[in-house]
Amino acid sequence: MNTTTTRVGWRPEGTVYGALLNFRHEMDLWAPRMNEAPYKAPPKAPVLYVKTANTFTPSGQPIALPAGASVEVAASLGLVMGAGGVAGVVLFNDVAIAHESYYRPPVKTRCVDGFLGLGPECVPLDRLGGLDALRDLEIELHRNGVHKQTTRLADWVRDAATLLTDVREFMSLRPGDVLMTGTDCLPEGGRELVHAGDSVEIIAPGFQSVVHHFVAEELT
Template sequence: MNTTPSATWLPGGTVYGTLLNFQREFALWAPQMNEPPYKSPPKAPVLYVKTANTFTACSQSIALPAGASVEVAASLGLVMGAGGVTGIVLFNDVAIAHESYYRPPVKTRCVDGFLGLGPECVPLDQLGGLNALRELEIELHRNGVHKQTTRLAEWVRDAATLLADVCEFMSLRPGDVLMTGTDCLPEGRRELVHAGDTVEITAPGFQT
């Protein structure tokens, strides 16, 4: 699978992803949230880590494991500086398709190369601040065909709320990145890709 164009930006710290932060997917999972093992909806953000081995520069190929169903999704990342969020990056969050969030998703999400990096970190003030991010829509194309529009107005927690809730139980250091989640398609899954596919992610104010 390929991404495009050339990248110059790399994360300077740990990249954290967020699960269930879009209204559609949260609603689809709601009936199961009161069942074992948790028996109630999550009260804090549900996070996972994208380890450094997953980082793939824009325009570089991502090797897909043989026989695995692999899905892609667009996400927006908050890049931390010394005084808070300093910039925003687009990501292609790649994962092996799986049915459960009950186990830490390391095996499905931390495969080598499974985080496509946007080519730039856009300064937050250039985008109008955290509250303005809700106005953004991110488009995902596969092989030049539009497959999904992610509307950030449909976040469960907007960027400022998510950041504040995460910082209640852990510290984010300069260089760390907090991804704000990925949305599912109407049927509950994410876009599947195959060897040879090209994925492009676009949003106003960002390079593809």
């Protein structure tokens, strides 16, 4: 696959990683607790998690919500690796069961079936003006047609280039892998909650919108 080509119905071909605590507001909210046990210091390297292949849900397809779970959504920008570095960029709707342990979120909260809404295309990086230009992007999240959040990438703790450099100090990223650059929280520290019947749209200049409808999980 040529990852620099825009594709409708795009799907990851490698591992998808997400970065935690990569927005300044959330880092500021957590700062008073970072010196507490068991960590006793802020993280020095990027804190990552994995979104497994069972979570991938193309734009336009429904996402099922487990019964009784409090589920949150957030917009994220993903860097798609090519043979020579970042080849393209994708919008994501990162879905998770709300939880308190943000340093080490349990896999079961983030890797529920269907819990990564995929953007419909991989936009070539050069079309967006390169890595440095990504900081100028603003991503809007709408629920049921109402604007709920604007994520400003100027508020990254580590910009795209710095995040890539720091991650590569302890692991390799191969062609087809995706590095999501983090999600921002709402002013009070949480993320937008969704319920069965809700529709979420994520919008950013230069990208096709990412749209997902949420439905109740069918019990068997």
